[in-house]
Amino acid sequence: MQAEIIAVGTEILLGQITDTNSPLVARELVALDIDTHFQTVVGDNEERLLSALEIASQRADLIITIGGLGPTPDDLSKQTVAKFVDQNLAVNQAAMDKIEAWHAETGRPMAENNRLQALYLAAGIALPNEPGFAVGSFYKNPNGPDVLLLPGPPWELEPMLLKYAVPLLQQQYHHEGTLLSRVLRFYGIGESRLVTKLATLIDQQTNPTMAPYAKAHEVTLRLTAHAVDEANATKLLDEMEAQVLAIVGEYFYAYGDDSSLVETVGKLLIDGGVTISAAESLTAGMFQSTLADVMGISAVFPGGFVTYAPTAKEQLVGVSPATVDQYGVVSEQTAKAMAAGTREKLDTDIAISFTGVASGELEGQPAGTVWIGLATRNRASEAYLYHFGSDRQRNRERAVMAGLDIVRRKLLQLPMVKNI
Amino acid sequence: MQAEIIAVGTEILLGQITDTNSPLVARELVALDIDTHFQTVVGDNEERLLSALEIASQRADLIITIGGLGPTPDDLSKQTVAKFVDQNLAVNQAAMDKIEAWHAETGRPMAENNRLQALYLAAGIALPNEPGFAVGSFYKNPNGPDVLLLPGPPWELEPMLLKYAVPLLQQQYHHEGTLLSRVLRFYGIGESRLVTKLATLIDQQTNPTMAPYAKAHEVTLRLTAHAVDEANATKLLDEMEAQVLAIVGEYFYAYGDDSSLVETVGKLLIDGGVTISAAESLTAGMFQSTLADVMGISAVFPGGFVTYAPTAKEQLVGVSPATVDQYGVVSEQTAKAMAAGTREKLDTDIAISFTGVASGELEGQPAGTVWIGLATRNRASEAYLYHFGSDRQRNRERAVMAGLDIVRRKLLQLPMVKNI
Incomplete structure (x- = not known):
């Protein structure tokens, strides 16, 4: 199972904003045991988004677009993806009601393009946008990669992703077995020395996999095991951890992504x-x-x-x-x-x-x-x-x-x- | 002139780190008047990096890779790009001397893979890495897109980019006329308030262009003028600066990329x-x-x-x-x-x-x-x-x-x- 993230937005290409959405989506894909080999950033441009979708469809079973669901003329993702998968857009009534109610309550005139935010892929599923208006879409495509459309503002993306998209993906791609990770933290040894000392283990890695990563003045090593259940995955992690610590145990100081040396x-x-x-x-x-x-x-x-x-x-x-x-x-x-x-x-x-x-x-x-x-x-x-x-x-x-x-x-x- | 940024690193694909390098490089490309239509992220994998290079070569005149220059077996960018452009790698003696001197000084044993960091594209130009060891490379390719290889750690990338790569790109791609930038620094006003106050100027911008950028607790505004010579470019910058400071002058405190508030x-x-x-x-x-x-x-x-x-x-x-x-x-x-x-x-x-x-x-x-x-x-x-x-x-x-x-x-x- 391969996914590809396409972040849509000229402001990302110009470096005006840093894309923090893709890492968030990527971490959730890891937890779902869905691989990602590529991410792409493309501007707000139909032709180039179509070309990115075309390339992604050659290498992924699921394409996740981020951004371009809003009401401005720049926002082209929904229309472009609909064209790409050859499906119609339809109004999601709950979203439309919310948009109309807000305009009525605040007394603001409603521009026609605000209605565009209630559109979703008609043959698919609409994903609610609780803090915003632009609905997401998921479409299980019988003729190519499935598509998931998420909004660009991080405060809209995160709740839609965690509350609606992740459970949906879990249900759609239900995986046999359990994926479990454990992070070991080291201080006093650089990444290259750690990797050299663990070279034999790293070369032989299949399950658990081992991923070293240099943080500022620390190194972490993420072990990820795949097994039929949690008990078996834990056993695999325990065995690998014991082998690692037998070699570089004197530098190990804590577990976990948040246990920095100062916190410890x-x-x-x-x-x-x-x-x-x-x-x-x-x-x-x-x-x-x-x-x-x-x-x-x-x-x-x-x-x-x-x-x-x-x-x-x-x-x-x-x-x-x-x-x-x-x-x-x-x-x-x-x-x-x-x-x-x-x-x-x-x-x-x-x-x-x-x-x-x-x-x-x-x-x-x-x-x-x-x-x-x-x-x-x-x-x-x-x-x-x-x-x-x-x-x-x-x-x-x-x-x-x-x-x-x-x-x-x-x-x-x-x-x-x-x-x- | 089209450039494409390829960020290399499995830790980016897994969402373990947020890629802040690509936005920085993107902003410098904007200032250099070099367009970017796509960015790609790819893992530490030769085959997939080759495929990303192949795709990028169809749409860009310059490919900039970020990351994968370090000493671990994961670091494949240099070897892979060398293969892609069909050129050899050679040792940069200055970098090798530095690596050896550091190991001698600190008394640390030198692993053989540390030497890899001194390699660069032999037919190109080596870019010094002042805070680190892994040299960058630029190769002007007669048979395809030019390539620029930059390191992944942000504290290594930034000085190499600003001090060596940007001047090199300017010299390579701007034979006609002069491109001149000036950075104005502001404290006490957020990016969105600055942009709102300068909206009219920003909307009308053509030459000089204006690029606001939020740093930690400061905002910078880069003005870039294109003119026949330096005197005319300076005049354009002076005029635009006067218009900007008439609006937000009370928050202005210094010029330049390095004049942080504490330095000032x-x-x-x-x-x-x-x-x-x-x-x-x-x-x-x-x-x-x-x-x-x-x-x-x-x-x-x-x-x-x-x-x-x-x-x-x-x-x-x-x-x-x-x-x-x-x-x-x-x-x-x-x-x-x-x-x-x-x-x-x-x-x-x-x-x-x-x-x-x-x-x-x-x-x-x-x-x-x-x-x-x-x-x-x-x-x-x-x-x-x-x-x-x-x-x-x-x-x-x-x-x-x-x-x-x-x-x-x-x-x-x-x-x-x-x-x-």
Whole structure:
């Protein structure tokens, strides 16, 4: 079963808007176990839409058009698809009643073209548009690919898709068995190293399939299993996960699409009632700002310092000028003193500090040299050294991620990982 | 002149990521006066990419592929396009040196597939990838459409596109006359309001053309003039700019693709030798971290505070408990006291403070209620009230932008703008 998405709209071709509809539809197709090999974007032009439909019909069993159902002269999808599948359009009375009622209620004059929004493929099924007026259509085509017509405004597309189109597709293409996915999240290993380490598994993949994906400073691996039922699909996923973690388990930190590293660390802190503060030089507040993304973090995070200048390190968190003079601003000793001073000032269970060279050179050390300090109650402070790259912004982001991972490993009493 | 964009990546087909590259490339093609009638998305699959290239070659003079230049076995674009245009790949020595140097510097083992990133179309031109490793390629094809290969990660694509690909395309396809662009940047007005206010100008546009584009919390307007020479193109741009600024001039703050609001404010502070510090509750370090993006800011920015909990406001910047008790954490008085206390502690020329409701409700005030305080030497502190929306992360980002604009208007002695 192959589907193809055709997004219709000159404003997409011109880059005036970003098409967020196609990814949404694509994710629902994945969940329905319907493959997609191509997506197309075409402008509001009958001839070119017909040509896109013609090409799609060579490679797909279901064509989904998005957009072009509205009342303006630009909106040509319904008429063009009707022509393509050689079917008539008819008025959907419920939609027409809604359009007429709204105009009567608001006292607005109704332009004739507003009625066009109530048209659907007569031999097919009309899909209600709850927040809008333009109905969708589904037509099971005995002579070619089936067609599904969805509206372009995302706030109209999403409810029509989820409430009406997905159940309809499920019913039409009812699939035997179950498709189950699991996302594994890794930090501290790049996509290419992950793929190299898992090369044998990836080459042999059939069921479950494995899809690595590089997010900002993290990598996810999606395993998707196909089986007769959920229990069997889960068993396949469990077995594959065990093989993956045997190879790269030290970098694994969470499951799921939404469990980013900061969410994972925030949850550990909140659930454990572990209070945290920070002193940031290199990162200048980015660690604390990132941590504050986590809902409920205020229970364990009173605040901290941005100690950008050496004087601020001394004045705000009590790093002695002698330490800076003797060892430098970017040093193990300064990182430890920043963390220890911050922890004491704010009386938190742990405190973290960041000092490093974002770009250029400092104290003879190259860009990317970063010390992260960690202070805990009743223990000697620690500090960890990193060598990142030359990009200023990326160095700061990578330092924040490394700091989050240090906190995570400390809380879980896991060994630290080198070569991040 | 017809171009076609082919975005390559199974993760796009599966809806795991939203393709923001194609809109960016599309906008640059518009500015270059190159038409696009179709865009295609295809997975990481040689056969299907070849078929997409074949179809595109029937309808375009230039094919732009995005993605698939990386080091993993999934990355097939270069090899596949080389096969399609029947040309060899060769090593770009500069890229190879960079890859080897990075691995040597960071002490990471270099997997053999990393070398693939240095390959480009030997008969064409290699395009440097400044933040990354995978070089781009442009090949002027005597036997079919020209091809341009760009990388998939947006932070790699954007600089390669703007710095190398666009000038190259301009030189290749615009022998006659001069095409000149000017970007105007606006803050404090949304894209739809800007477009509404400029509707008459936009409807009449022919030369220069006008392309509005919404960036995160800013709007840019690109004017592109086509004329016999640069002087005449400049004259056309000057005239159009004057008409635009007569309507929305109060929101205009800078020219150019790189002059973001923070860069503009950072430059004003550095050039004026005006020192700044901050106390952040709502934004939790995001203002300071954003400010630290600016190269050279350390000369005027010693640091500041993250005062997330009420106790931190008291302990770190001396907001009296009576002020918080009487007026609340999210109040004009607390914002002013945070700014004044911070300015005194760090002895800076100005200090800014942020307190507000990121999400949910606080002290009976709805999400999006934000007070920004500003303290200056020898003057009474001020505070400004904003009502943003309900999204936690966006509220914090919008507060940072509003704070930057407050500093800019203060430094330039411009009136503050309401209704941001």
